[in-house]
Amino acid sequence: MATPKKIPPIPHQKIIIKLFHGIIIISLFLMIGSGLQIYNATPVFGDKEGWQFPDFMTLGGWLAGGRDWHFAIMWVFSFNLLIYGIYIFLTKRWQRRFVASSDLQAIKVGQNHKRKAYAWHRLIYTGIIPILILAIASGLAMYKPVQLAWLMSLFGNWKTLRIIHFMTVPISLVFTVLHMFMGLKVGGLRLWRSMFV
Amino acid sequence: MHPQSLSRRQLFQLSGFAGMGLLLDSCGLNEYSTAVGNAIDPLNQRVEELLLKPQALAREYPISSIDPNALIINSFTDVPQIDPTTFKLIIDGAVNQPLQLSMNDIYKLPLQTMVIQHVCVEGWAAIVQWGGARLKDLIALAQPKNTARYVYFESGDGYYNSWDLPSAIHPQTLLAYQKNGQPLPVDNGAPLRLAAPIKLGYKQSKWVTRVTLMNQLPIKRGYWEDQGYEWFGGL
Numbered sequence: 056m057a058t059p060k061k062i063p064p065i066p067h068q069k070i071i072i073k074l075f076h077g078i079i080i081i082s083l084f085l086m087i088g089s090g091l092q093i094y095n096a097t098p099v100f101g102d103k104e105g106w107q108f109p110d111f112m113t114l115g116g117w118l119a120g121g122r123d124w125h126f127a128i129m130w131v132f133s134f135n136l137l138i139y140g141i142y143i144f145l146t147k148r149w150q151r152r153f154v155a156s157s158d159l160q161a162i163k164v165g166q167n168h169k170r171k172a173y174a175w176h177r178l179i180y181t182g183i184i185p186i187l188i189l190a191i192a193s194g195l196a197m198y199k200p201v202q203l204a205w206l207m208s209l210f211g212n213w214k215t216l217r218i219i220h221f222m223t224v225p226i227s228l229v230f231t232v233l234h235m236f237m238g239l240k241v242g243g244l245r246l247w248r249s250m251f252v
Numbered sequence: 253m254h255p256q257s258l259s260r261r262q263l264f265q266l267s268g269f270a271g272m273g274l275l276l277d278s279c280g281l282n283e284y285s286t287a288v289g290n291a292i293d294p295l296n297q298r299v300e301e302l303l304l305k306p307q308a309l310a311r312e313y314p315i316s317s318i319d320p321n322a323l324i325i326n327s328f329t330d331v332p333q334i335d336p337t338t339f340k341l342i343i344d345g346a347v348n349q350p351l352q353l354s355m356n357d358i359y360k361l362p363l364q365t366m367v368i369q370h371v372c373v374e375g376w377a378a379i380v381q382w383g384g385a386r387l388k389d390l391i392a393l394a395q396p397k398n399t400a401r402y403v404y405f406e407s408g409d410g411y412y413n414s415w416d417l418p419s420a421i422h423p424q425t426l427l428a429y430q431k432n433g434q435p436l437p438v439d440n441g442a443p444l445r446l447a448a449p450i451k452l453g454y455k456q457s458k459w460v461t462r463v464t465l466m467n468q469l470p471i472k473r474g475y476w477e478d479q480g481y482e483w484f485g486g487l
Binding site for chain 2: 116117
């Protein structure tokens, strides 16, 4: 009798995780689109003569429209992340589902390629979280630099603050693409499908 | 397909997915901007009112940090011709003592100077020194009625704007007649302009000619606000 081929278990995500994940993606894209609209009013790089993002990348139509979207979706974006944070804390998910010292060990000295890829993937998607928190903190500092002066002072001056807030866009996009790539590498389309379907 | 490998085609599909999200933004969503803004504005305005500390002073900067060229001049139409020798500032509305003050009357009030960060809705900021009379002192002279909740500003160029009363009587809200230690240039709003660290630049009317206290906001709340800018505009 032939031994049956071992089939890896089908990855499964909880509905609430799919929801958090989906809301992060949608609200992040809306925040980026409206943020680039606001950027165009005075480019961070080059001021009034600076290069502007083309219309198809911006959301809002003009500065006031961009601000309408940005300061509406900010609630969805940050509260989704906050509730997610509370959830992973209460369920102790942060201990099991995010990068741990064993992953760093695997990356540094591990010989198993699969284990290494898995560790890299965990490192990358864990790394997105502090970037999103930085985006919110720097955004709040710019939104209310006087009433939240303590937050503003953490970022130095206005120009530095604008650069930091803007840089969270390319950095989070790079991490997102790496996360997608590594997700496929680690778990294939089945892992992908498990997070969206 | 082997799950470990990623073909070039798949990589294109992935980057397409990322780009598609951005593209979606421009497909028809722009027309909902005002509706989205109107829906969230009551909440955001409430938060702004709660965040405002009416007596707390905003950070002031050393004179050495003033960057005179950073303050960009934004006006919506031409510079109005106002003769400062005959100019009278009107203070009226929900007050017991409506006033008309000449510049000499205003110079007699305590001069307050402050080096603050001026933040424009367009995203730029400039450290600038303003000097002038506290709006609080001017409003006190007119003896506001206790029903007054808003202050409406008319400008010589037709610009108009309105503020919440707590922001208007904030100790750093000035009707300024000096900029960076010099008499206020006409392009910056001479003879009198609003200057405050707690509001965005479009709230800081130039060439202010009339200050009217109101119990309720009028339908036309401000030149830019009526076109879609947020009314409170707090920092």
